[in-house]
Amino acid sequence: MAKNPFACGDCHLVLADGVDQCTRCPSAQVSSDWQGYVIIMDPERSEIAKRLNVEHPGKYALKVNTR
Numbered sequence: 001m002a003k004n005p006f007a008c009g010d011c012h013l014v015l016a017d018g019v020d021q022c023t024r025c026p027s028a029q030v031s032s033d034w035q036g037y038v039i040i041m042d043p044e045r046s047e048i049a050k051r052l053n054v055e056h057p058g059k060y061a062l063k064v065n066t067r
Protein backbone atom coordinates (compact mmCIF):
# COMPACT_ATOMS: atom_id res chain seq x y z
CA MET A 1 0.00 0.00 0.00
CA ALA A 2 1.21 3.48 -0.82
CA LYS A 3 2.27 5.79 1.95
CA ASN A 4 -0.37 8.20 3.18
CA PRO A 5 -0.04 11.79 2.05
CA PHE A 6 0.34 14.35 4.82
CA ALA A 7 -2.62 16.10 6.34
CA CYS A 8 -2.50 19.45 8.09
CA GLY A 9 -2.95 19.25 11.86
CA ASP A 10 -4.53 22.68 11.89
CA CYS A 11 -7.05 22.86 9.04
CA HIS A 12 -7.16 19.09 8.32
CA LEU A 13 -6.44 19.61 4.62
CA VAL A 14 -5.02 16.50 2.94
CA LEU A 15 -1.92 17.64 1.07
CA ALA A 16 -0.85 16.58 -2.40
CA ASP A 17 1.73 13.80 -2.84
CA GLY A 18 5.20 15.00 -1.89
CA VAL A 19 3.90 18.12 -0.16
CA ASP A 20 4.87 18.32 3.51
CA GLN A 21 3.63 21.78 4.43
CA CYS A 22 0.15 23.22 4.39
CA THR A 23 -0.03 26.31 2.18
CA ARG A 24 -2.76 27.82 4.34
CA CYS A 25 -1.06 27.25 7.69
CA PRO A 26 2.72 27.59 7.25
CA SER A 27 3.40 27.02 10.95
CA ALA A 28 1.06 24.07 11.41
CA GLN A 29 2.27 20.54 12.02
CA VAL A 30 1.51 17.98 9.34
CA SER A 31 1.11 14.25 9.85
CA SER A 32 0.74 11.16 7.71
CA ASP A 33 -1.12 9.57 10.61
CA TRP A 34 -4.72 10.54 9.98
CA GLN A 35 -8.11 8.95 9.48
CA GLY A 36 -11.36 9.62 7.70
CA TYR A 37 -10.98 10.95 4.19
CA VAL A 38 -13.72 13.40 3.22
CA ILE A 39 -14.21 15.55 0.16
CA ILE A 40 -15.99 18.79 0.97
CA MET A 41 -17.52 20.46 -2.05
CA ASP A 42 -19.72 23.04 -0.37
CA PRO A 43 -18.49 24.02 3.11
CA GLU A 44 -21.50 26.30 3.65
CA ARG A 45 -23.87 23.36 3.54
CA SER A 46 -21.69 20.66 5.06
CA GLU A 47 -22.07 19.55 8.68
CA ILE A 48 -18.60 18.00 8.56
CA ALA A 49 -17.14 21.26 7.30
CA LYS A 50 -18.67 23.09 10.23
CA ARG A 51 -17.32 20.54 12.64
CA LEU A 52 -13.81 20.84 11.19
CA ASN A 53 -14.04 24.62 10.74
CA VAL A 54 -13.44 24.20 7.03
CA GLU A 55 -14.11 27.25 4.87
CA HIS A 56 -12.73 26.10 1.54
CA PRO A 57 -13.74 23.15 -0.63
CA GLY A 58 -11.19 20.37 -0.76
CA LYS A 59 -10.07 17.02 0.56
CA TYR A 60 -9.85 16.73 4.33
CA ALA A 61 -9.01 14.26 7.06
CA LEU A 62 -11.51 13.86 9.88
CA LYS A 63 -8.85 13.15 12.46
CA VAL A 64 -5.16 14.12 12.30
CA ASN A 65 -2.75 12.77 14.89
CA THR A 66 0.14 15.14 15.47
CA ARG A 67 2.80 14.74 18.08
Ligand SMILES: [Zn+2]
Pocket residue numbers: 008009010011012013022023024025028
Ligand atom coordinates in the same frame (compact mmCIF):
# COMPACT_ATOMS: atom_id res chain seq x y z
ZN1 LIG B 1 -3.61 23.77 7.13
